[in-house]
Amino acid sequence: MGRPERPLDSVHDPIGEFAYDLRTLRSRAGNPSYRQLARSALFAPSVLSSAASGHRLPSLPVTLAFVAACGGEPGVWERRWRDLAAVQGPNPAPERPAVAAAPAPRPPMSTMERPAQLPMGSSTFVGRDTALAGATGTAATTVVVSGPIGIGKTAFALRLADELSDAFPDGQLYADLDGTDAVTVVHGFLHALGVAAAHVPDDPASRLGLFRSLLAQRRLFVLLDNATDERQVRPLLGRSTASLIVVTGRARLLGLDGVHRVDLAPLTRQESVGLIGRLAGVERVRAEPEAAGALADLCGNLPLAVSVIGRRIAARPEWTVSAVAGLLGDAERVMNSLSVGDVKVRDIFAAAYRRLTPAARGALHHLAAAGTAGATAIGVGIAMGTSADTADELLESLVDSGLLTRADGTGRYDVSALTRAFAASTPHAAPAPVALEPRAEAIAGKRMNLGHADRPLVRA
Numbered sequence: 001m002g003r004p005e006r007p008l009d010s011v012h013d014p015i016g017e018f019a020y021d022l023r024t025l026r027s028r029a030g031n032p033s034y035r036q037l038a039r040s041a042l043f044a045p046s047v048l049s050s051a052a053s054g055h056r057l058p059s060l061p062v063t064l065a066f067v068a069a070c071g072g073e074p075g076v077w078e079r080r081w082r083d084l085a086a087v088q089g090p091n092p093a094p095e096r097p098a099v100a101a102a103p104a105p106r107p108p109m110s111t112m113e114r115p116a117q118l119p120m121g122s123s124t125f126v127g128r129d130t131a132l133a134g135a136t137g138t139a140a141t142t143v144v145v146s147g148p149i150g151i152g153k154t155a156f157a158l159r160l161a162d163e164l165s166d167a168f169p170d171g172q173l174y175a176d177l178d179g180t181d182a183v184t185v186v187h188g189f190l191h192a193l194g195v196a197a198a199h200v201p202d203d204p205a206s207r208l209g210l211f212r213s214l215l216a217q218r219r220l221f222v223l224l225d226n227a228t229d230e231r232q233v234r235p236l237l238g239r240s241t242a243s244l245i246v247v248t249g250r251a252r253l254l255g256l257d258g259v260h261r262v263d264l265a266p267l268t269r270q271e272s273v274g275l276i277g278r279l280a281g282v283e284r285v286r287a288e289p290e291a292a293g294a295l296a297d298l299c300g301n302l303p304l305a306v307s308v309i310g311r312r313i314a315a316r317p318e319w320t321v322s323a324v325a326g327l328l329g330d331a332e333r334v335m336n337s338l339s340v341g342d343v344k345v346r347d348i349f350a351a352a353y354r355r356l357t358p359a360a361r362g363a364l365h366h367l368a369a370a371g372t373a374g375a376t377a378i379g380v381g382i383a384m385g386t387s388a389d390t391a392d393e394l395l396e397s398l399v400d401s402g403l404l405t406r407a408d409g410t411g412r413y414d415v416s417a418l419t420r421a422f423a424a425s426t427p428h429a430a431p432a433p434v435a436l437e438p439r440a441e442a443i444a445g446k447r448m449n450l451g452h453a454d455r456p457l458v459r460a
Contacts, residue, residue, distance in 0.1 A: 008054040014084055019054035022066060026052065029070040041065035042206075042213050057084060064217035074216050074242045113194030117174040118223060121158035124278045124307065127271040128156055131262050136163050140260035142237055145248045147264035148416070149348055149402035150304030153248040154225055156264060160246060161221050168244060170218035177249075178226040182235040185224075186211045193218075212238030219243060230255040250352070250402030272296030272306045276321075279310030284321060291322040298328040299338075300416040304345065311340045334421040349422040352401045359384075361428060363394040364403060367415045368423030374412045 008016050008023075026032070034045035041048060043065050051058035051066050058066070060081050067077045135143050143160070145153045161172060173192060175185040183204045190200050190207065193214055201207045215222075220243040227233050227249035233256065237245060247253065252263070267275070273292045277285040285292045299305035313324055328334050338345035353361065366383050367375050381391035395413050398404035407414040 006053075014087070015057055016054040018057065018080070018084060019052045022052040022063075025067065025070045025072050032070075037066070037069045040209070040213070041069040042210050057081070060085075061217055065213055068213065068216035068240070074240070075219070078219075078242075113192065114169075114171040115192040116172055117192060118158060118161055118172045118221075119174065121162065122152075122155045122307075124275060124310075125152075125155055125159050126275050126278070126303075127267050128152075128159070128264070131156065131264065132160060132163060135160050135260060135262055138260040140258060141241060141244055142256070142259040143244065143246045143262060144253050144256060144259045145246065145262045145264065146250065146252045147402070148250065148302075148399075148405050149352060150300075150302035150345065150418070151264045151266065151402075152303035153250075153264060155303065156262070157223050157225070157246045157248050161223065164221060164244065168219045168221040170220050173220060173222045174225065175223075176225045177232045178228070180232070182232055183207065186236065189222075190214075208235045211236065212240065215243040215245075216240040217242070222246065224248070227251070227253060229253070251400035266301035267296075267303060267306070269293055269296050269301060272299065272301045275303065275306050276310045276313070279307065280313035280321075284313070288321040291320070291325045295321060295325040295328065298325060298334070298417060300418045302416070302418065304343075304348070305338050305418060308338050308340045308343055308345060312337075315340070334418070335425055338418075345418070346422065346425075349403070349419070350426070352403055353422070353426065356397070356401060356403075359386075360394050360397050360401070363391070364398055364419070365423050365428045367404070367413075368420040370415075374407050374414060376411055376413070 008019055026037070034048045037048050038045045043062055047062055048066055048069075051062050060078065063077060063081050064074045067074055135145075145156055147153055171193070173189050175188065177185065186208055187200065189211055191197075195210070195214075201210060214220075215238045222236075222243060222245045224233055224236065224245060224247045227247050228251060230253050233247050233253065237256075247256075247259075252261070253259075266272075273285060273289070273296050276292055276295065295309065296306060299309060309324060309328070313319055313321065324337075327337050335346040335349075353364075356364065362384060363380055366380060375395070377388045377392035377395055380395060381388040384391060384394075395404060399406060399413070403419050405414045405416070406412075
């Protein structure tokens with residue numbers, strides 16, 4: 001319990017009433033001492049005590065840190081502070097002298113910088129209306145956007161930022177997490193938010209805590225792009241209700257709790273054809289509607305592939321849509337065809353492939369060689385000489401790599417035409433069969449005796 005405070009001089013003026021309500025909030029939180037509050041608010045105890053003294057209106061960062069540490073609603077208090085500051089000014093009266101000399105005030109931790117770090121979004125964004133409505137309407141403070149390679153996760157997140165721009169006026173932060181840890185990311189974030197170098201803690205845990213405090217004090221949109229696992233993300237997530245963090249990645253990050261999930265699917269054929277028309281010209285698509293639809297299917301209706309091929313058509317007015325569709329119909333040339341400028345679809349698939357284990361690569365090549373879309377863990381296990389449980393883990397790792405998708409709720413997996421084309425054009429040395437546990441070996445043998453040896457690897 002904190003020690004009793006000096007009574008307020010008055011609670012009948014706006015500043016005194018503001019201080020009284022801060023004290024009430026602290027009392028409802030269990031009346032922690034100001035030293036205890038300082039551990040989470042990251043302001044000195046004397047600064048927090050002064051905020052509730054009634055002598056002057058505290059600064060907005062101090063107010064919001066005080067409120068967040070006591071479990072209050074930062075948004076409500078920020079509006080109240082701004083209304084009061086507009087009338088009274090942030091420091092309407094000089095500090096009243098105390099009997100003993102007060103300690104020197106702590107310098108401001110940060111200025112109200114408003115970073116705008118988000119990269120340029122897509123000018124040809126199509127579809128996703130249902131997913132956008134769900135993400136803009138969620139009460140969660142973290143949104144995880146996942147899906148396979150080329151599905152448009154970053155484009156979706158940037159469109160979401162545009163939709164919510166009015167709700168987060170204090171700035172936008174961006175970090176590409178590919179190969180980057182949370183401590184490195186947060187150092188750049190603190191600098192962007194105006195935290196003076198002298199006030200950035202040396203201790204990594206304190207540095208992360210300071211960032212989470214600023215999330216509670218401000219209304220920020222934070223995009224963490226290309227996350228590979230939960231460890232990169234979890235330290236950056238706080239209990240703030242004022243800011244929104246959007247995480248994109250091929251992996252579903254199932255270890256994160258309390259988040260709103262958006263699992264993006266391919267575009268519809270109509271949306272893909274519309275995207276080709278916006279890039280290459282509506283008249284060219286209208287002249288060859290069937291060829292445009294076939295081209296969209298050959299791209300797997302993936303926004304990345306459709307966008308690349310649309311831009312290639314736009315750059316070659318002498319090409320017909322039918323000719324391009326024929327070019328992509330050649331499995332040996334499709335990956336080389338999906339390239340424009342510095343965007344090469346093959347390179348993106350190759351980067352994901354290099355991160356796979358040898359066993360997962362083997363499973364991918366098995367699936368691609370089968371020639372049809374759907375597959376099951378049992379079929380893959382039999383083909384690879386391993387248990388169904390091990391095969392299931394391999395298939396799930398391929399899903400999280402972005403090279404495979406779940407077909408439906410029946411345990412089937414889909415291999416896209418682009419994944420098959422990539423695997424077919426990528427040399428692979430087959431690994432040795434995965435050793436079976438004795439019980440799994442007996443089960444597999446029993447299945448073989450029951451005629452399961454004739455069961456195809458891939459099912460329709």
